[in-house]
Amino acid sequence: MRSVELVRIEAGLHDWAAITCGCAWGPNRYSAEHIPLELIRRLEGDPQDLGTDWMENHARIQSNLMDPAVATTSLALAALAGRPAAGVRQDLLYVLGVLSGGEQRDVAEACLDVARQGVWLYYEELAAFESVGASAEAYELLSQMDEQAERLAAYHRVYRDRLPEDLR
Template sequence: MDLFEVELQKVDWERMECGCGENAAHLPGKIRSLFSLDENHGGGEAFTTVLHDHLMTSADALLPVSAAFVPVAYAALTGTLSEPARRETLGWVLRILGPAVDSDGPIAVECVDAARQGLWVLYAEVMQGDSEAGAAYAFESLMLIEEDLERLRAVQATAGDRLPWDLRSEEL
């Protein structure tokens, strides 16, 4: 059993509401679909996966499933994922963190806390990931949640051209 399956099965999805308005019992299958994207997944544009309007509402509001997804995503990122699956997974973490850091409700706090528990997964993606897009999503997530700005600046300088030009010169 993969680590992400362990994390996925820890969540009582049936007791949560999905972004589509239904019971979230169907969400594990959709999450597995994300993690199994192959190299033929085209477009290069994040957030076009089967998770649209499931991890968040159509108005990009956070839900308990948003917070539950983050540790599952981190567990998947520690394993073998295709570049498109990694990129999409990191994109979803960033998409969840955007509204989470701008809010102070209990779900937002849960999302940020869950994301902070896996800082090293994000750092590893910046330094050793498969793509510039994945490194960018991971670094942007770190910019939102990392409290140690000295470490973040050091990683920014060390990562160099693994990051897109705008993130290399971003003032932290």
């Protein structure tokens, strides 16, 4: 349950009540307080797969990043650092990637700056190869970081056979 503890700590560093959630379209404005609560609830349920609907239509709607995107990125990174099950890691890596690659470049860059803090977690995921999906998501996330191009190319030479065909 390290992931839950780390997410609780990280969630406490953000004023979720002051962040308008993406699900707050129209005249009714809702805070994003439910995002960390939903992630914690799912992590406490001993999941094998986390899914992404805890953040979809809240921090991101299609490819549009919403107000909670940066804080949600920090939650996903905290959960990943707790080393949950491989399916959960794959989902968290996917979340980190899509939030770091959204259409609003300024928000996406802020998300990517948060994601950069976990760079060695992504390389470890690639090297451990416990799940081809998680390894692929880690590789895709690292490929968004221009400063990692040389290192990622070196890892690619060693681990390319473990990646899906489209990433070889």
